[in-house]
Amino acid sequence: MISKVEFHFDFGSPNAYLCHRVLPDISSRTQTEIRYVPILLGGIFKATNNRSPMEQYANVRNKKEYLAEETQRFLLRHNITDFKRNPHFPVNTLMAMRGAVFAMKNSWAQTYTDIMYQAMWEEERNIANLETFRSILENADLPALEIIEACNDPEIKKSLIESSMNSVERGNFGSPTFFAGNAMFFGKDSLEDFERQLISQATAV
Template identity: 50%
Template sequence: MTVKVEFLFDFGSPNAYLAEVAIAGIEQRTGVKFDYVPVLLGGIYKATGNMSPFESLRGIKNKPEYQALETQRFIRRHGIVKFRSNPFFPVNTLMLMRGAVAAQFEGVFEPYFRAAYHHMWEEPKKMDDPAIFRSAFLSSGIDIDRLAARAQQDDVKKKLIELTENAVRRGAFGSPTFFVGNEMFFGKDQLRDVEESIVEQTRQPVSQTA
């Protein structure tokens, strides 16, 4: 049995970056490829009344420190060495996410995706500054002028809105969100359950003879 597995992401989420690093291992172990679904996190927050941990944890004693500890545990568990906090966080990701949809339409999603994450969370930059945005992608060999123009077309804008609204309809309230079939999981710390669900849903039923 095959199962559809989706990774709903916004480049502005550090937890989505960290979770994505672990996806390759899950794909290798299960033989199932993830579908990468760009969504606009700001749109999801607006539709659900949610807010980023950056805002929700402000002023709470001990919880931010514990969240940081959990992040370090995740980084060690998965051997993540390139991650750097972005000093310009939070970054408005509208340009980045429209670019992701445009890159999917144009068949250049993988290099665009890798470059975007590199400049957001490995060599962090202020990626909502148009000049920095353009320079960063050009330095990674991306034809960003063509993609930026494509990203301004109505079909790209409408697709990102559609993907974001569909995510909310299905129960999403943040990023990273995963769907294994119709089963939703939220957060990088649920990846073990994501993998378990993939295995359960792809397990072939034992044939019975009369």
């Protein structure tokens, strides 16, 4: 049996959003619960001396064009029709990820995760803006004031930092990242291998 299956995510990653759209099917097919773990991508980049693909490949000829084609193939393969490039990208997700830490302690965690990903990658909204953030929460009937207050709670701040650094210690350097037991998988291109690992470990005696 798999002791721990996790998705380490940040709302700021478009590839993490795409994985978020596919994970429910993987969870259903493998009969595996996938735990969402909030991390702060900027902190992980700093700790690992990594950079976003946008920065890494800014001056690499043909690379951005290929990545766009690869993303389009992924969208078609998984019938994702509502993905949009956010005009505010890159967006500071600190507040939203602190909110995610708080959300994971409550029964509405899935709703929070869904609406933040939707706002960021379907509705083209700037989730770093406090009023926009509040509006997203209120429209979903979530406790906006309580969540916003939690974003300033020292324990929530500490928890997000610790979660990010623990992720780095386990081998992570970005998002989307998945763990199946001790095995780590990075990127949306690893989803098939991740699913095979879940099947293999679930059937092991």
